[in-house]
Amino acid sequence: MKSLPxxxxxxxxTRKKEVFTPLEAGKVKMYVCGITVYDLCHLGHARxxxxxxxxxxxxxxxxxxxxxxxxxxxxxxxxxxxxxxNNETIGELTERMIKAMHEDEAKLGVLRPDSEPRATxxxxxxxxxxxxxxxxxxxYAASNGDVYYRVRKFENYGQLTNRNLxxxxxxxxxxxxxxxxxPLDFVLWKAxxxxxxxxxxxxxxxxxxxxxxxxxxxxxxxxxxxxIHGGGPDLPFPHHENEIAQSEAATGxxxxxxxxxxxxxxxxxxxxxxxxxxxxxxxxxxxKYDAEVIRYLLLASHYRSAINYxxxxxxxxxxxxxxxxxxxxxxxxxxxxxxxxxxxxxRSQFFSAMDDDFNTPEAFAVxxxxxxxxxxxxxxxxxxxxxxxxxELRDLGGIMGMLQQDADDFLKGKALTRQxxxxxxxxxxLIEKRLxxxxxxxxxxxxxxxxxxxxxxxxxxDTKDGTSWTKAS
RNA sequence: GGCUGGAUGGCAGAGUGGUCAUGCAGCGGAUUGCAAAUCCGUCAACGCCGGUUCGAUUCCGACUCCAGCCUCCA
Numbered sequence: 291m292k293s294l295p296x297x298x299x300x301x302x303x304t305r306k307k308e309v310f311t312p313l314e315a316g317k318v319k320m321y322v323c324g325i326t327v328y329d330l331c332h333l334g335h336a337r338x339x340x341x342x343x344x345x346x347x348x349x350x351x352x353x354x355x356x357x358x359x360x361x362x363x364x365x366x367x368x369x370x371x372x373x374x375x376n377n378e379t380i381g382e383l384t385e386r387m388i389k390a391m392h393e394d395e396a397k398l399g400v401l402r403p404d405s406e407p408r409a410t411x412x413x414x415x416x417x418x419x420x421x422x423x424x425x426x427x428x429x430y431a432a433s434n435g436d437v438y439y440r441v442r443k444f445e446n447y448g449q450l451t452n453r454n455l456x457x458x459x460x461x462x463x464x465x466x467x468x469x470x471x472x473p474l475d476f477v478l479w480k481a482x483x484x485x486x487x488x489x490x491x492x493x494x495x496x497x498x499x500x501x502x503x504x505x506x507x508x509x510x511x512x513x514x515x516x517x518i519h520g521g522g523p524d525l526p527f528p529h530h531e532n533e534i535a536q537s538e539a540a541t542g543x544x545x546x547x548x549x550x551x552x553x554x555x556x557x558x559x560x561x562x563x564x565x566x567x568x569x570x571x572x573x574x575x576x577x578k579y580d581a582e583v584i585r586y587l588l589l590a591s592h593y594r595s596a597i598n599y600x601x602x603x604x605x606x607x608x609x610x611x612x613x614x615x616x617x618x619x620x621x622x623x624x625x626x627x628x629x630x631x632x633x634x635x636x637r638s639q640f641f642s643a644m645d646d647d648f649n650t651p652e653a654f655a656v657x658x659x660x661x662x663x664x665x666x667x668x669x670x671x672x673x674x675x676x677x678x679x680x681x682e683l684r685d686l687g688g689i690m691g692m693l694q695q696d697a698d699d700f701l702k703g704k705a706l707t708r709q710x711x712x713x714x715x716x717x718x719x720l721i722e723k724r725l726x727x728x729x730x731x732x733x734x735x736x737x738x739x740x741x742x743x744x745x746x747x748x749x750x751x752d753t754k755d756g757t758s759w760t761k762a763s
Numbered sequence: 764g765g766c767u768g769g770a771u772g773g774c775a776g777a778g779u780g781g782u783c784a785u786g787c788a789g790c791g792g793a794u795u796g797c798a799a800a801u802c803c804g805u806c807a808a809c810g811c812c813g814g815u816u817c818g819a820u821u822c823c824g825a826c827u828c829c830a831g832c833c834u835c836c837a
Contacts, residue, residue: 305767325837338837368835451832452766458833500835522837526767529836553768554831563836590786591776596769596830606775610786616800643777651777655785665801669794733796740798751799760799 297352297645299518300594302526302549303450307647310548312517318349318356321508321546323521323529324406326363327387328372331394332569333584333599334555334562338522340585341552341593343400344690345520348644351689359511360403361504362388365410365497370486380487394572397581399691405511409503413489416498416506419540420478420491428539431493432469435481439501441474444535450549451527476532478502501532509537509545519546523554523596524563553596562599570599580703582695583608589650589690610654612701612760614683617661619697620755621668623681629674630682633667636660640686650690657686657693703761712746721750721757 298307312318322342325335342358349356363369364384373383395402409416420437423429428444431437441447447455455474477499482488488495498506508516514537521530530549537545555562562569575584587607591597630637636656643652664679687693702714720739727735740750749762 302767323837326835332837334837336837366835448766453833454765457765523768523831524836525832527832528834552837554837556830559830561831561836565834565836594768595776598775603775606787610775613786619800649777652784655777658785662802669802728796731796737797744798749799752795752797753800762799 298647299548299550300647301547302551303546308548310517312354313515313547316353316355318354318518319512319516320346320349320356320358320518320520321504321512321516322358322360322403322519323504323525324360324362325391326366326368327384327391328366328369329387329564330571330573331391332562332564332571333575333588334522334569335391336394336398336572336584337555337588337593337597338520338552339395339400340398340588340691342520342550343398344589344593344650345550345648346401346403347689347691348648352641356404357512358403359405359407359508361507362406362408363500363503364388364408365487366500390573394576397576398572398585399581399694401691407507407511409498409507412503412506412510413498415510416502417479417489417491419502419506419509419536422540423478423536426539428536429478430471434469435494435496436469436477437479437493438470438475439478439532439536440471441476441535442472444539446538447535448531450531450534453527453531476501476528478536501529502536504529505533505536505540505545508533509541514541514543514545516546518548518550520550520552523551524561526551551594553591553594556596556598557600559598575604579604579608580611580700582692582700583611585692586611589692590654592651593648614657614661614687614693615695615697615700617664618680618683618693619701620758621664621676621680621697623684624674624677625681625685626674626678629678633675633679634660634663636682637686640689644689653686653690657683660686698758701760712748717743717748717759721759724750725757 297310299310300307320342322338325331331339342360346356346358362384365380369380369384373380376383392402420429423439424431424437428440429437430440442455447453448458458474479491479493479496479502480499481494481496486497488497508519519530519533526549534545557568557570560566560568572584583604584607587603588597590607590610597603636659639656639659640653643649643656646652660679660683664676664683667675667679684693720743724736724739727733727739743750743759744762747762749760751758751760
């Protein structure tokens with residue numbers, strides 16, 4: 291890519307879109323908060339995974355060398371509890387869930403991050419970080435064995451989410467823990483009960499608090515200061531606020547330049563979340579819809595806006611994708627940039643949409659426009675242009691991790707036919723029978739066969755090249 | 764109560780100080796033995812009240828409503 295306009299990214303810290311300038315020209319260091327692996331991933335997790343996958347892909351397309359780090363929290367209270375309930379070790383539980391997460395991601399077309407550090411592999415670094423904080427007076431060991439962060443000592447506390455410490459305290463619903471110096475202090479190291487998994491430390495056996503692991507892993511993997519830190523909508527407070535406090539207190543340097551947060555997935559206007567119990571796992575949805583339909587649904591709205599999950603939204607997403615794949619069906623894509631360039635300006639429009647804080651809905655609008663031109667070229671029997679536009683459509687779609695399937699497979703609903711009893715061979719046989727009927731001008735019989743298949747969800751299309759079929763939506 | 768976002772046509776969803784978002788759905792036409800797909804055309808919107816402006820859906824202020832965070836949550 292040669293000199294493009296500037297890439298702008300919305301920064302939660304400044305609440306503005308800003309021109310993105312990495313610390314080191316051409317390189318992007320990005321850390322995203324991953325998940326706590328005690329259960330299957332739901333669509334809220336999928337949103338974050340897909341959003342930052344799209345962002346990484348686009349940054350790379352734009353020529354940046356991206357180092358994408360996303361952690362795995364494999365030790366925490368909920369993991370202990372769940373492992374105990376399941377009567378398995380925490381290692382067994384977390385391995386199982388990590389494997390499931392990787393399978394789900396792969397289906398959604400999410401590329402693996404460059405590294406996925408696990409909290410339990412960074413205990414030494416975490417302890418070192420806490421020691422540094424203790425030496426600088428930002429951490430203290432309490433009489434119960436826990437180590438806490440002294441929030442009031444960090445002057446800029448609250449910068450990310452605009453919090454005022456005194457007002458927070460006034461409205462605080464947090465129970466006052468008598469071991470803390472101040473109710474706002476949060477735990478860095480948690481003393482273990484005798485039977486709990488634990489690691490030795492200068493403060494006794496225990497485990498890391500939630501926030502400290504991200505400070506340790508991000509700075510270990512990317513340096514004291516890095517370009518982008520991302521996560522879900524529920525993380526700015528307290529998690530990211532606490533990360534800033536820990537990291538900047540320890541290093542004395544700015545922690546992160548650009549903070550990015552994905553929007554929520556809602557169900558009936560309420561946030562999808564584990565605590566509300568209104569979540570759908572990625573697996574639930576994959577039972578009924580192709581993974582790319584989910585990916586499209588997630589990318590058809592801007593990554594920062596809330597989206598409402600509903601059956602009808604998935605159906606709409608599938609219809610929209612069908613339009614793309616219908617345009618691509620039975621066409622061999624052939625690269626021909628000159629021919630494409632002489633016909634339209636889709637590529638530059640696509641890039642300017644994406645340059646504007648990754649505006650995928652607008653990018654899709656460009657692709658729909660491209661699809662229309664492709665269909666038009668087909669009507670005019672302009673084969674070279676048709677093939678070139680098909681290539682362009684797939685190529686631009688690929689930047690978002692979309693439109694890479696075989697069109698015929700998608701339209702025949704390969705992911706749906708699992709539940710269908712009808713066999714493709716049977717369909718082909720009926721199509722042949724119908725062809726013979728048509729040749730005899732026995733249209734009544736031809737229509738009967740069409741209707742028979744239609745009642746089983748199969749749609750026939752007669753074209754000049756013969757009859758093909760798709761799965762009705 | 765504090766702090767963030769948001770309110771766009773039947774639905775979803777971008778965007779803009781003054782002619783087009785886009786997709787689905789609808790309507791009319793082309794095409795088709797029929798149908799589907801496709802193409803052409805078409806309908807239709809900017810929560811409410813003020814202000815700035817020649818002109819505001821877009822900027823500013825008030826209001827109403829919705830959501831998120833303030834407690835583990837992506």
